Amino acid sequence: MISLKGRSFLTLKDFTKDEILYLIDLAGHFKKLKKEHVLHDRLKGRNVALIFEKTSTRTRSSFETAAHDLGMGTTYLDPKSSQIGKKESIEDTARVLGRMFDGIEYRGYGQEIVESLAEHSRVPVWNGLTNEYHPTQILADMMTIREHMGDLEGRTLAYMGDARYNMGNSLMIGCAKLGVNFHAVAPKKYFPDEELVAKCREWAKSSGAEIVLTEDAKEGTKDADVVYTDVWVSMGEPDEVWEERIEDLTPYRVTMDIMKNAKNEAIFMHCLPAFHDLDTEIGKEINKKFGLTCMEVTDEVFESYQEAVFDEAENRMHTIKAVMAATLADDWEI
């Protein structure tokens, strides 16, 4: 019997393969209940705080709808309206919120902030994205791959782009633990941190996964089951880095040629939001300045492969629900 009650969910490094698979199975159970309109509000009377120091569409909506489905109340603290970090330390904030709420979600900057919240609040804390990790996203990603392919072990995920930030790091950890081969396909300076790569290679030894870092886009995506990418400039990074990123990462854009180089039945994945057209403010600005009509993925790939991408977005909600449910209570019948 797996019990995660009382645990925080800060990075997948802290979780075993069986624990991760348990969360994905629980998410599948909740997804089924939701589709059948079966109430699952066992956590009625509880309350969670949702702290967002960076913007969000999916993660915030997922935490709110998932908490409400479980019967819980939510309080959203946005980047401007709380005292966090400006007038009150993280430690004091944690001690206050821990007295009022049953769990706390945090999205923001350094991983040490979410770690500190967890250390001082005495309630489960959930990482809704930091600079270093995005663990709830990986649960949704793995759930989506399994739904589309039927299994995970032995599959190959090629990650193209900035592989040393939250998405690259977390996907590498998730893949290493679950036996999915991970290819970081990027210029060398965007490879994940060596220490983390070494750790992942350790986990990969027992799961059977292979961790490959390559600058060769063709070799890195050859026969991949999943081609994955993310924005080239992440939230919180300065605008000045755009020029360099565009120059460095344009050869690693996901194009139809890349998809043809992957397996026939390969899927394309993206954590979203994505710059695949000119229908965004930033997309338009970049177009004016650098002449690009898309960035990390072409519009053709995005639209042709959109099914898995939006399944992935939906699965954020089911997996986040599983994380809250499993860390707040025991004995969920799957």
Ligand code: CP
């Ligand atoms: N993928 C993801 O975390 O999306 P949001 O930034 O919209 O939450």
Ligand code: NVA
């Ligand atoms: N790397 C991106 C992920 C967004 C979900 C960012 O941090 O902005």
